[in-house]
Amino acid sequence: MNKKRSEDASIREDTSSVATNSETALRDKVRKTRGVVWRSLLVPLLATVTAFAIGGLVIIATDESVYEAFQDGIGRGIVQVFIVIGRAYGTFFTGAFGNPAQIVEALFSGNAAQIRRAVYPITETLRISTPYIFAGLAVALGFQGGLFNIGAEGQYFVGGLVCVFAGYSITGLPQIIHLPLALLAGVAGGALWGAIPGYLKGKTGAHEVITTIMMNYIAYRLAEFMLDVGGPMARGDGRPVSPEIQLSAYLPQFFPNRVDLRVNAGIFLALGVAWVVWWLLYRTTVGYEIRTVGKNPDAARYAGISVPRVMVITMALSGALAGLSAATDILGVLHFMPNSFFSGYGFDAIALALLGNSHPAGVVLASLLFGAIGAGARNMQGMAHVPIDITSILQGLIIVFIAAPAIIRALYRMREPEEDEELALARG
Amino acid sequence: MPPVLELKGITKRFPGVLANDHIDLRLEEGHVLSLLGENGAGKSTLMNILYGLYSQDEGDIYIRGENVAINTPNDAIRQGIGMVHQHFMLVPVLTVTENVMLGMESMKRAGFLDRETSANRIREISDRYGLEVDPDAVVEDLPVGIQQRVEIIKLLYRNADILILDEPTAVLTPQEVEGLFDVIHTLVALGKSVIFISHKLKEVLEISDRIVVLRRGRVVGSTTPVESDERDLATMMVGRDVILSVAKMPREPEAVVLNVRSLFVRGDQAKMAVNGISFEVRGGEILGVAGVQGNGQTELVEALTGLRAVEGGRIMIAGEDTTHASPRTITEVGTAHIPEDRQRDGLVLDYPVEDNMILNTYYLPPQAKGMVMQEAVIAERAENLVAEYDVRTPSISTPTGNLSGGNQQKVIVARELSRPVRLLIASQPTRGLDVGSIEYIHSQLVRKRDEGVAVFVISAELDEVMSLSDRIMVMFEGKIMGTVSAVGATKEELGLLMAGVAPETATMTS
Amino acid sequence: MHKRLSMVLVSVLLVSFVLSACGGGGAASNVKVGMVTDMGGIDDKSFNATSWQGVEMAKKELGVQGDYLESQQQTDYAPNITQFVNQGYDLIVTVGFMLADDTAKFAAENPDVNFAIVDFAYDPPIDNVRGLVFATDEAAFLAGYAAAAGSKTGKVATFGGISIPTVTIFMVGFEKGVEYYNQQNGTNVEVLGWSTADNNGVFAGNFESTDDGRRIAEEFMSEGADIIMPVAGPVGLGTAQAVKEAGDAWDIGVDTDWTISVPDYKDVVFTSVMKNMDAAVFDSVKMVTEDGFGGFGGESYVGTLVNDGVGVGPIASGMVSSDVESAMDDIRQGIIDGTINTGWADYLSSLN
Known part of the structure; x- marks a missing residue:
């Protein structure tokens, strides 16, 4: 007992120093976190700006009117360059976010049709972002667990198949049951398709990059078999598409019965799920296991974590998110599934995860950016006659600059991260 | 005659820290100068300045009396300065010749590599300095000691006169250390000058002409082996008196905690690495394993901790059969494990200190309620452990990889010793650490033994095993050559056992 | 002031440019x-x-x-x-x-x-x-008939991009046309790559890969086919290239008249099944x-054949006799009359 008391005394002494320690540590942490957030946003931000600058050059270089203007004199040519760029990015902006003046005017007028017209661009940006968020989260979660899920596309397909089946085949249920059921069906399909490569990796070490690509092809063929004319899930009107889902499986739309304003509850679901993924990763034991396996599988084994089990869980969750991506497209937008369901999300999702630094918040921001690019570029195509391929050019450039931050640093004369010095210090 | 190298007033600041504070240094031609200091004392920074990796904020460098500017490693090489880093800079899949040529390839006409000329020069160098090595061997096939020779040859090939050896003995066996010292003697005899960086006192006393001790970025002493002894150096280095031998009271061992019977374990090459051994460790005793590395110690520990499958035999920990148990079960019956490779197995270097403190208990209350991690509890626990185990870290949210090796090890020790355990398995617990950290970790192991924990220590350092253990078990080719009481055991006796010579005079106690 | 003026000028120029570009001819x-x-x-x-x-x-x-x-x-x-x-x-x-x-x-x-x-x-x-x-089945039927007549090996072939009705309609008509030729002339010209009876055929699986078009064509040729109809968009260009390299084989264009739309291969175009969208x-x-x-x-x-919404392009000279050409005129009339069945309606109803 005596011994204990003396220990207590020494501990008390310690805790007082710990208290001040932890206070400074906390301040230190806040400061550092702020710095880290800022630093982690800076490169993507500059990468985006640079991509748009280069995209502008591409737009100018492919515009005939610029060449013609230059033939009439350099002055006219330069003016024309600014006209072309201004028109292109002007329409891009209004296509992605709407015309602010118009929005204000519409809101004051109170005219429903006018309001609908004014907010349409934003609804499209959000609508495009919705499946991107899920797909980006799918790949990001895989990255966190050290797994490179290239199979989001296939998981999207299978999730879509199961979801649409639940959507059209079940009848007579109220929406409050049917909709969650159809969403869960998409989750289950995607999770199954993801879990298989996870199992193969955990049990046999088969590399997930290979197996997920193979699973993609199986998914494509499976969709073809199910949906081709005469197939078990074909609608029977001579087209390779599924029947329409029941109204009870529709995701509620912001503007019910509007065919153009398609933004729906999926965007809330996406934001909610992004939060859940963040919570899961950083606040639960499952997330701790996933991240530990991702960062150091040897240490995970040492810590008593079953690495194969965690791999299956990671891939199943990743696939579930990809399946949700398809489910929101089907239940919220298309309301059926065509066999040529190639979304390209599976591959865009890799870009989104990279751009978002595999963090759920980053993925959401990246998805909103890609959504804006999608909506803006489409308006640019219609209003400024810039080919829609500009989307791929912009997205591609952003990814190049993210993947090679040295370019961005050199361009903007940023300092190398200080890590080296810190390390040198700590290691003496 | 001016000294071959002289540093005057070298100062280097990093944000918030003075890494080198007006350091003066003289290296005479043909001498070995030792730089002694704990991790973080500023040795590496100083040498990186000399080698052109950093530039000093203040101060001058003189080579043979001439003030020179060294801004890049190429400048350093031009001035005849060469450095062997702690982690070798060799390409594993290339041959010795190719590695040595790398960066200064001699060409035949038409741009073909002239391997022949290079190989001949390498032979010439190795003959001259006693650096035996086969120029055509592939580097990854060579033992560490030989790889180090290749690094030294690289420097000589580039006509270096001043050789900086950064912690060269950290990775070597005692025999290899002897070999290295022979090489150093030859080098200085032939007119080269050597800067020898270490924190091992005995070695420094054995090899140096002059010893300079650094502490917190400053020169705190300059002496010669004749004028000083281990104790003086250690005091200078740490800034206070240190206990060099491990102080422990005799203690009666209690009940058997770890009981191993006819254990067989396969190594990576499918060969039996552990060959039917039986032993036991009792509560309140330290059983140390001595042996040249690669004689089954690593596989034995992995089998005991559930990281490697057991081929045959039985393991009992605290009365439970854990022969085929998972690492988690083994942890839960009360086993602590300080792993041999702390960075590979023991830590997630990207994680903040607080997350590494819960690496194997993250799922248990109070750290977790159900599946929800309790941030506040985890942080508080980490703060307490950092304070209690004297982990030097800016904060508990600092990435563990940014800490020094000694502090990384303290994180593991804090984690493993702070929970109730019956058995402590410590594998190379002090490898690569400085005197202060070693002293601390030793005292913690002894404390656990005094609390009645069964302690099983594996170390490549015979001194460590001898001073820590109550009993010493010697392993050779997967078998136990003998187990002796630490009291009265001699190095010669153990050395014979480690070499696989059967005991005749050794007293069997188990 | 000047700036605004030049902007106005530029916009005027721009508008006139746009208008002139749109004005065109008519x-x-x-x-x-x-x-x-x-x-x-x-x-x-x-x-x-x-x-x-x-x-x-x-x-x-x-x-x-x-x-x-x-x-x-x-x-x-x-x-x-x-x-x-x-x-x-x-x-x-x-x-x-x-x-x-x-x-x-x-x-x-x-x-x-x-x-x-x-x-x-x-x-x-x-x-x-x-x-x-x-x-399209009407035109493909005619092309099938002509191909059966023009084949020197007694084997013709077709394949699709993806199995969808707008693709298979070509293949069904083509096969039926070959059958009709066999029936009329007592021959036994074989069709590779599609069977209406089995509802099964060869598909590239995409509408992009010219490599697939080449590979499939080479397989067909090694099995003896000398006239191939690829119903697969740009995939067919690979087929045309393979056929051109082989020398003694021909390609049937689809959608447009390939002697005009794909002039590089006009020497190997046997005929084209035109779908005049x-x-x-x-x-x-x-x-x-x-x-x-x-x-x-x-x-x-x-x-249809009547309103020239579909049709066959000119048949490569010397490939079929004038008898065949005149027989094709009769068949064309028969299809229009409904006396000759292209098999599409039957195929469709068999699916559902």
């Missing part, structure tokens, strides 16, 4: 035509490109304004249609049956806007949508521009 019209492509994009060398030619033709000859929007994903159709609707286009052409659902929805929502959809007809019809469909689109634009146009009234356009 009489100016204020009718606006918008086309929404399928996912293949405007340069797909297949139905998007051919349909766009119809719009181009209308721009030149009728003086209408014409624009297109490319779709990259399934979900792009609706916003693209929305853009045209919001900008007050008079006729919106949607290309491909994949757009059928969205086209129907927007047609219902915007009864004042006219729509035309390539490769789909609604049942029941929608008042303001004109379905543009093609009895450009003509159908042009016809629809023309209807809208006519005075007193009061809506499509749910009428569909069916391209």
Whole structure:
């Protein structure tokens, strides 16, 4: 007992120093976190700006009117360059976010049709972002667990198949049951398709990059078999598409019965799920296991974590998110599934995860950016006659600059991260 | 005659820290100068300045009396300065010749590599300095000691006169250390000058002409082996008196905690690495394993901790059969494990200190309620452990990889010793650490033994095993050559056992 | 001041430039035509490109304004249609049956806007949508007959891109035409790559890979086929290349007359099965521009041999005798009369 008391005394002494320690540590942490957030946003931000600058050059270089203007004199040519760029990015902006003046005017007028017209661009940006968020989260979660899920596309397909089946085949249920059921069906399909490569990796070490690509092809063929004319899930009107889902499986739309304003509850679901993924990763034991396996599988084994089990869980969750991506497209937008369901999300999702630094918040921001690019570029195509391929050019450039931050640093004369010095210090 | 190298007033600041504070240094031609200091004392920074990796904020460098500017490693090489880093800079899949040529390839006409000329020069160098090595061997096939020779040859090939050896003995066996010292003697005899960086006192006393001790970025002493002894150096280095031998009271061992019977374990090459051994460790005793590395110690520990499958035999920990148990079960019956490779197995270097403190208990209350991690509890626990185990870290949210090796090890020790355990398995617990950290970790192991924990220590350092253990078990080719009481055991006796010579005079106690 | 003046000048110049570009040749019209492509994009060398030619033709000859929007994903159709609707286009052409659902929805929502959809007809019809469909089986039947006559090895072949009705309709007609030749002449010319009876055939699995087109053609040729009809868009270009390299084999063009649209391979084009989507689109634009146009009234356009909506191109000289050519004229009449069955209707009903 005596011994204990003396220990207590020494501990008390310690805790007082710990208290001040932890206070400074906390301040230190806040400061550092702020710095880290800022630093982690800076490169993507500059990468985006640079991509748009280069995209502008591409737009100018492919515009005939610029060449013609230059033939009439350099002055006219330069003016024309600014006209072309201004028109292109002007329409891009209004296509992605709407015309602010118009929005204000519409809101004051109170005219429903006018309001609908004014907010349409934003609804499209959000609508495009919705499946991107899920797909980006799918790949990001895989990255966190050290797994490179290239199979989001296939998981999207299978999730879509199961979801649409639940959507059209079940009848007579109220929406409050049917909709969650159809969403869960998409989750289950995607999770199954993801879990298989996870199992193969955990049990046999088969590399997930290979197996997920193979699973993609199986998914494509499976969709073809199910949906081709005469197939078990074909609608029977001579087209390779599924029947329409029941109204009870529709995701509620912001503007019910509007065919153009398609933004729906999926965007809330996406934001909610992004939060859940963040919570899961950083606040639960499952997330701790996933991240530990991702960062150091040897240490995970040492810590008593079953690495194969965690791999299956990671891939199943990743696939579930990809399946949700398809489910929101089907239940919220298309309301059926065509066999040529190639979304390209599976591959865009890799870009989104990279751009978002595999963090759920980053993925959401990246998805909103890609959504804006999608909506803006489409308006640019219609209003400024810039080919829609500009989307791929912009997205591609952003990814190049993210993947090679040295370019961005050199361009903007940023300092190398200080890590080296810190390390040198700590290691003496 | 001016000294071959002289540093005057070298100062280097990093944000918030003075890494080198007006350091003066003289290296005479043909001498070995030792730089002694704990991790973080500023040795590496100083040498990186000399080698052109950093530039000093203040101060001058003189080579043979001439003030020179060294801004890049190429400048350093031009001035005849060469450095062997702690982690070798060799390409594993290339041959010795190719590695040595790398960066200064001699060409035949038409741009073909002239391997022949290079190989001949390498032979010439190795003959001259006693650096035996086969120029055509592939580097990854060579033992560490030989790889180090290749690094030294690289420097000589580039006509270096001043050789900086950064912690060269950290990775070597005692025999290899002897070999290295022979090489150093030859080098200085032939007119080269050597800067020898270490924190091992005995070695420094054995090899140096002059010893300079650094502490917190400053020169705190300059002496010669004749004028000083281990104790003086250690005091200078740490800034206070240190206990060099491990102080422990005799203690009666209690009940058997770890009981191993006819254990067989396969190594990576499918060969039996552990060959039917039986032993036991009792509560309140330290059983140390001595042996040249690669004689089954690593596989034995992995089998005991559930990281490697057991081929045959039985393991009992605290009365439970854990022969085929998972690492988690083994942890839960009360086993602590300080792993041999702390960075590979023991830590997630990207994680903040607080997350590494819960690496194997993250799922248990109070750290977790159900599946929800309790941030506040985890942080508080980490703060307490950092304070209690004297982990030097800016904060508990600092990435563990940014800490020094000694502090990384303290994180593991804090984690493993702070929970109730019956058995402590410590594998190379002090490898690569400085005197202060070693002293601390030793005292913690002894404390656990005094609390009645069964302690099983594996170390490549015979001194460590001898001073820590109550009993010493010697392993050779997967078998136990003998187990002796630490009291009265001699190095010669153990050395014979480690070499696989059967005991005749050794007293069997188990 | 100067700056503003120059801006005004520039805008005037710009507007006049745009107007002159749109003016083109024929009489100016204020009718606006918008086309929404399928996912293949405007340069797909297949139905998007051919349909766009119809719009181009209308721009030149009728003086209408014409624009297109490319779709990259399934979900792009609706916003693209929305853009045209919001900008007050008079006729919106949607290309491909994949757009059928969205086209129907927007047609219902915007009864004042006219729509035309390539490769789909609604049942029941929608008042303001004109379905543009093609009895390609009729032309393919003729091509099959000619190929059976022209083959020196007694083996002809066909393959598709993906197994969808707009593709298989070519293959069914082709096989039936070969059968008809065998029946009439007591021969036994074989068809590789498709069997209506088994509802099974060779498909590349895509509409992009010329390598696949080449590989499949090489397989067919090694099995003895000397005339090959690839129903797979640009994949067929690989087939034409393989056939050209082989030297003693021929290729049947689809959608357009390949002797004109793919001049590089005109020497190996046996004939072409033409699906004149450009003509159908042009016809629809023309209807809208006519005075007193009061809506499509749910009428569909069916391209047949009669209205030249489908047809066969010229047969490579010296490949078939004049007897065969005149027999083909009779068959053509027989198909129009309904006395000769191309097998498509039977095939379709067998599916459902």
